[in-house]
Amino acid sequence: MSGGRSAEGPVWSLHVGVVAGLLLLNFVLPDYHHGVFARILVLAVFAMGYNLLFGYVGLLSLGHAMFFAAGLYGAGLPMVHLGWGVPAAFSTGIVCGLVLALAVGLLALRTSGVAFMIVTMMFAQALALAVLYFGQWTRGDEGLVIAQAQRSLDLGPWRLDFTDPATRYLTALALFAIVLSATLAIVRSRFGRVLVAIRENEERTRMLGYDTFRNKLSAVVISGTICAAAGATYAILFGYVGSSFAGIQYSILPLLWVLLGGSATTLGPLIGTLLMYYLVDGSNDVLKAWLPDWRFSHLGVVGLALILLVLFFPRGLLGTLRQRWAGWLP
Amino acid sequence: MTALLTTHGLAKHYGGLRAVDGVDFALRAGEIRAVIGPNGAGKTTFVSLVCGRIAPSAGTIRFDGQDITALPAHQRVRLGIGYTFQITSVFANLSAFDNVALSVQRRIADRGGIAGLRTGVMDALSRTGLADRAGTIAGSLSYGHQRLLEVAMGIALEPRLLILDEPTQGLSDGEIDGFLALIRDIARQATVLLIEHNMQVVMALADRITVLNAGRTLAEGTPDEIRADAAVQQAYLGAPAP
Amino acid sequence: MAFGPHLLLAALEGLVTSAVLALMALGLSLVFGVMRVVNVAHGEFYMLGAVIAWWVASLVTGHPALGFLAALVISPLIVGAIALCAERLVLRRLDYDPEATIVATIGLLYLLQQAALTLYGPEARPVPAPFSYRVLLPWFGYSGYKLSVIASSAVLLLATWFVLTRTRIGLVMRATQYDRETAQAFGIAVDRVYAGVFALGAMLAAIAAVLIVPISQAHYLMGLDPLLLSFIVVIIGGLGSLRGTLVAALLIGLSDGIVSMFFSPTLAKIIATLVVAMVLVFRPQGLFGTAAR
Numbered sequence: 069m070s071g072g073r074s075a076e077g078p079v080w081s082l083h084v085g086v087v088a089g090l091l092l093l094n095f096v097l098p099d100y101h102h103g104v105f106a107r108i109l110v111l112a113v114f115a116m117g118y119n120l121l122f123g124y125v126g127l128l129s130l131g132h133a134m135f136f137a138a139g140l141y142g143a144g145l146p147m148v149h150l151g152w153g154v155p156a157a158f159s160t161g162i163v164c165g166l167v168l169a170l171a172v173g174l175l176a177l178r179t180s181g182v183a184f185m186i187v188t189m190m191f192a193q194a195l196a197l198a199v200l201y202f203g204q205w206t207r208g209d210e211g212l213v214i215a216q217a218q219r220s221l222d223l224g225p226w227r228l229d230f231t232d233p234a235t236r237y238l239t240a241l242a243l244f245a246i247v248l249s250a251t252l253a254i255v256r257s258r259f260g261r262v263l264v265a266i267r268e269n270e271e272r273t274r275m276l277g278y279d280t281f282r283n284k285l286s287a288v289v290i291s292g293t294i295c296a297a298a299g300a301t302y303a304i305l306f307g308y309v310g311s312s313f314a315g316i317q318y319s320i321l322p323l324l325w326v327l328l329g330g331s332a333t334t335l336g337p338l339i340g341t342l343l344m345y346y347l348v349d350g351s352n353d354v355l356k357a358w359l360p361d362w363r364f365s366h367l368g369v370v371g372l373a374l375i376l377l378v379l380f381f382p383r384g385l386l387g388t389l390r391q392r393w394a395g396w397l398p
Numbered sequence: 399m400t401a402l403l404t405t406h407g408l409a410k411h412y413g414g415l416r417a418v419d420g421v422d423f424a425l426r427a428g429e430i431r432a433v434i435g436p437n438g439a440g441k442t443t444f445v446s447l448v449c450g451r452i453a454p455s456a457g458t459i460r461f462d463g464q465d466i467t468a469l470p471a472h473q474r475v476r477l478g479i480g481y482t483f484q485i486t487s488v489f490a491n492l493s494a495f496d497n498v499a500l501s502v503q504r505r506i507a508d509r510g511g512i513a514g515l516r517t518g519v520m521d522a523l524s525r526t527g528l529a530d531r532a533g534t535i536a537g538s539l540s541y542g543h544q545r546l547l548e549v550a551m552g553i554a555l556e557p558r559l560l561i562l563d564e565p566t567q568g569l570s571d572g573e574i575d576g577f578l579a580l581i582r583d584i585a586r587q588a589t590v591l592l593i594e595h596n597m598q599v600v601m602a603l604a605d606r607i608t609v610l611n612a613g614r615t616l617a618e619g620t621p622d623e624i625r626a627d628a629a630v631q632q633a634y635l636g637a638p639a640p
Numbered sequence: 641m642a643f644g645p646h647l648l649l650a651a652l653e654g655l656v657t658s659a660v661l662a663l664m665a666l667g668l669s670l671v672f673g674v675m676r677v678v679n680v681a682h683g684e685f686y687m688l689g690a691v692i693a694w695w696v697a698s699l700v701t702g703h704p705a706l707g708f709l710a711a712l713v714i715s716p717l718i719v720g721a722i723a724l725c726a727e728r729l730v731l732r733r734l735d736y737d738p739e740a741t742i743v744a745t746i747g748l749l750y751l752l753q754q755a756a757l758t759l760y761g762p763e764a765r766p767v768p769a770p771f772s773y774r775v776l777l778p779w780f781g782y783s784g785y786k787l788s789v790i791a792s793s794a795v796l797l798l799a800t801w802f803v804l805t806r807t808r809i810g811l812v813m814r815a816t817q818y819d820r821e822t823a824q825a826f827g828i829a830v831d832r833v834y835a836g837v838f839a840l841g842a843m844l845a846a847i848a849a850v851l852i853v854p855i856s857q858a859h860y861l862m863g864l865d866p867l868l869l870s871f872i873v874v875i876i877g878g879l880g881s882l883r884g885t886l887v888a889a890l891l892i893g894l895s896d897g898i899v900s901m902f903f904s905p906t907l908a909k910i911i912a913t914l915v916v917a918m919v920l921v922f923r924p925q926g927l928f929g930t931a932a933r
Contacts, residue, residue: 271451274471276504372750
């Protein structure tokens, strides 16, 4: 986004390198971590969708779980109840997220700052309650399991079986790579420049002739759709659709991942998701080993991490790196 | 005489305070007009109404024959009303290039093109003497350079009317001289509406001057007429002219 | 039971909810009004108030009233002290930036909740009511303690109102709320006002919790629903408006009691949540506030 395009080279090699490295990991990771990474890649897509709005436009939503859940249920419900195949279910999930994001954006963008945070939280809460209310179809907390046979795709002579670990990993990676390139393209485009301008000074942007409302609405819709794509993919790859994904906790987690990895950086969401997952995982093991009687769930770690990040490390890992050493980092 | 901009009975009330109180105003295409007046006369409110940052309580605004009273600010900008802020509000965390690029890409998109971003930006930066600062983060430019960048963003829109709100505020005498030349240069292509406190700048630049006082037009005329106007002297000096 | 008495019972239950909700929402509203901080951890101060009340009451032997009274004094003090620490260690260092403080108080929410789970456990435990007198109405008997909760809450609310409008402390708080810089220029220690207000807000939540804990039990997750309800109250009443907060608490408490007798509570919650979101979108000054300009 700087004046010169001199950083073209390193930017592309970095991103291609990250994707290639993740591809390589498919063949070397031990079983447990292989499964964890597939999950992290999907959740990182969720975080990237969140980052587009929070990082680049400066809109802090506390309700992004609703978009993930829209994708999750939009894809999962028709598969379970109507027996739909993967392509139709995946598209439905994405369309659900898109429509929801458009509706929420039209309403919530009439507010700003703290009110925007609370309004998004309220909408997400309403959706989470609706999932419980329609328990006869969603089975609430318990959730739905999508039959293994349904989670596959026939492509002419090939058959993609999403219950197979390698297929699952590579599908997650494909989604990740697509969304990463899309994010990179957006933030380096003229549209991306306008989004950052809105974050920096909305009034000034308006006085340069930009309809800031429409630009923000586009950002909400793109962000919500990416999160819905993550949700739909999650349902298809892991075959589980449960109400916990609609809860407030899954609105807070992408915020935490993005803060940790570095907001307004393209790779921050991946790094934040990865680190937080292993931090929570590791701290659970350590606590269990040292203090077997303690009942301290991962939420405590999440809480502590949020406070420490906001206090001492508001730019996150890549944000700090960019500020100190690598100004070219997108 | 065809007027580029006219206002009719334009008013803005805040509760009981009449910040702008029924201003009739006409601006001829191609002139440099200065708006002066004591503090609190309603100058900034008046130009904010013209560019659409705030909505009027009463009155109409016409630009190039079209009623723009109800038009949102961003559409007025696209019609050709550019505005530079009184308090420097460049995008402090973006480079000077990106600041101006935001103006240029808007103009290019409006004319249906995509090419010429870089030339457009560098052209505006050169005219304001900032070409060698393109890659500098705007927030780390000196105050004077930030004011210039603000103007560069304004001219990069290639407006038909450029509104400058106290552009020389806080500049040194040397910087002001450069500014005068720049504004004369701008005025060859655009109509300029200027709010200014520095009377030397006003007298050197303006074709005509409008004096506002307590939200109303007190006087209007050439610099010489205004200099000789008794009511203006009273408003400024608080004493009747001898 | 006939419809009339049924409605009366629902209204009484609603009044108890309103009474507790008003205290809690008042705390949230004060903190937002004076400090412009949205305290998402407010529900956890309420939860701590109840859990500490149980702990204090379990230490005191003898008549249940002794344990309850001890809890009523000690629990808010401890919660206030915890809030004070959080204010000094976290909020002040963030310079009360609205967005950063929300993120930080979300962190605080999880931290306090999990600390309670660790130290107190997942069980729900009751505190015995200080007395078990039943008021006999012509149609049914009603808990005298519940009526006393309504009365105590009313007294506390009056006292808070008196402090805010009739004393120097209240004047200082209102001055700070109106204009932080000017208050500072007039020699008000804004810093201390903020600390005091944050602690006071938490203590109001803790008192509400001690009052409710003989009726419903202490549990480490009990803070979430009241948090949502007090958000609703504060938003409907108009952010930072005390009178609006009280009216809205009464409205929400009563309608919550009455509505949940006739509708599914989940559906009622969905509708309430959506209504509140719409109020924020279309009438950000609240239903009872007046527009800023």
